[in-house]
Amino acid sequence: MRRHMCVVMPMREGFAESLTDIYEARVTAGTLRADPAQLDAIPALDEIRQWLEVQAGAKRSFLSRFRRTPEAPKGVYLWGGVGRGKSMLMDLFFAATDIPRKRRVHFHAFMQEVHRGMHAARKQGVDDALEPVAQAIIADVACLCFDEMQINDITDAMVVGRLFTMLMDAGVVIVTTSNRPPEGLYKDGLNRALFLPFIALLRDRMEVMELESPTDYRQHRLTGAQVYFHPAGAARAAIDAIWRDLTGGAAGEALALTVNGRTVEVPRFANGIGRATFWELCARALGPGDYLAIAGAVRVLILEDIPQLSASNYNEAKRFVTLIDALYEARVKLIASAADEPERLYIEGEGSFEFERTASRLREMQSADWGTVDGN
Numbered sequence: 497m498r499r500h501m502c503v504v505m506p507m508r509e510g511f512a513e514s515l516t517d518i519y520e521a522r523v524t525a526g527t528l529r530a531d532p533a534q535l536d537a538i539p540a541l542d543e544i545r546q547w548l549e550v551q552a553g554a555k556r557s558f559l560s561r562f563r564r565t566p567e568a569p570k571g572v573y574l575w576g577g578v579g580r581g582k583s584m585l586m587d588l589f590f591a592a593t594d595i596p597r598k599r600r601v602h603f604h605a606f607m608q609e610v611h612r613g614m615h616a617a618r619k620q621g622v623d624d625a626l627e628p629v630a631q632a633i634i635a636d637v638a639c640l641c642f643d644e645m646q647i648n649d650i651t652d653a654m655v656v657g658r659l660f661t662m663l664m665d666a667g668v669v670i671v672t673t674s675n676r677p678p679e680g681l682y683k684d685g686l687n688r689a690l691f692l693p694f695i696a697l698l699r700d701r702m703e704v705m706e707l708e709s710p711t712d713y714r715q716h717r718l719t720g721a722q723v724y725f726h727p728a729g730a731a732r733a734a735i736d737a738i739w740r741d742l743t744g745g746a747a748g749e750a751l752a753l754t755v756n757g758r759t760v761e762v763p764r765f766a767n768g769i770g771r772a773t774f775w776e777l778c779a780r781a782l783g784p785g786d787y788l789a790i791a792g793a794v795r796v797l798i799l800e801d802i803p804q805l806s807a808s809n810y811n812e813a814k815r816f817v818t819l820i821d822a823l824y825e826a827r828v829k830l831i832a833s834a835a836d837e838p839e840r841l842y843i844e845g846e847g848s849f850e851f852e853r854t855a856s857r858l859r860e861m862q863s864a865d866w867g868t869v870d871g872n
């Protein structure tokens with residue numbers, strides 16, 4: 497069993513300020529509120545950062561070949577309720593870690609890459625398809641940051657243990673965020689007994705830390721903010737501003753979700769925030785399973801350009817109802833731009849009576865405390 501080595505790294509000449517310093521500078525600048533739980537989580541991340549930087553520095557030096565590489569520190573598994581600042585802390589760590597071989601990736605997107613790689617290896621007749629995939633990652637990075645680790649899929653559940661073991665054995669340091677403790681991963685999943693060794697691995701080789709902040713900062717940022725805009729056309733700038741505020745100005749990229757072997761895409765995604773137009777989500781032949789997957793993958797959905805609905809776009813309206821139901825059940829925060837008030841979106845045609853419930857949900861989802869319950 498590997499034990500955590502608490503090595504105090506010598507401060508190099510010109511070594512950057514500590515993560516705590518960077519955090520505190522942001523508090524002084526007013527972009528962050530000082531949060532003791534967040535401050536408690538920072539030193540473990542800083543230890544990893546220092547180790548990685550020393551390693552990267554040593555690799556560059558001629559003498560490094562003759563130096564014994566100290567054992568990699570444990571990774572960090574940071575978990576807690578929504579909006580507590582897990583991704584923010586991981587981003588702080590990631591940006592400040594001055595090494596070239598690092599990668600931050602949404603866990604789900606990463607696992608899809610792994611499966612694609614394994615598929616390609618099998619096609620070439622490789623027996624152990626995971627081996628070349630892991631080796632390629634090891635050749636590429638010294639540090640992997642996974643945002644939003646969750647395991648819902650048996651194919652992920654069955655490979656993730658070996659993959660992590662291979663990466664960790666090769667000295668790749670893993671930092672991950674999750675809404676659940678390790679024991680809550682793949683809960684009630686098929687063949688869960690086979691997954692239990694992975695939980696033990698996380699407990700053994702990662703520093704598992706709960707971010708016990710009482711504040712949901714995302715909610716905090718949205719409290720009092722307008723979240724339903726009409727008419728849609730005039731709302732673009734306001735919605736762009738919300739996107740910038742919640743994602744830190746990320747460009748966002750498509751998030752591909754696998755549902756029953758098919759791929760469903762949220763066209764823009766960053767830091768738990770999904771963004772799509774009504775047409776992208778409701779004018780395609782998507783069903784309840786697809787909307788549940790989308791609702792499970794985002795904390796906030798920005799849905800733009802909801803049109804006036806009627807019998808002439810009945811299918812779109814029906815899908816919209818299903819989408820809102822899925823978002824409602826998962827307590828996803830919705831930011832929307834629409835042609836009119838919720839109650840006036842679908843006033844005539846088949847299903848308009850049932851739409852009353854959707855309109856009422858749309859109203860409720862605008863309330864300031866909507867989405868504050870954890871664990872979705």
Ligand SMILES: Nc1ncnc2c1ncn2[C@@H]1O[C@H](COP(=O)(O)OP(=O)(O)OP(=O)(O)O)[C@@H](O)[C@H]1O
Pocket residue numbers: 527528529530531534576577578579580581582583584585644673674675712713714717741742743744767768795
């Ligand atoms: N101490 C803080 N002061 C002000 N804003 C904060 C603070 N911590 C986090 N935030 C902001 O709150 C929002 C939510 O934080 P973040 O995305 O890191 O939460 P999270 O814990 O990753 O949530 P989730 O589990 O939903 O992914 C972000 O916009 C982030 O920048």
Ligand SMILES: [Mg+2]
Pocket residue numbers: 582583584643644673767768
């Ligand atoms: Mg997050």
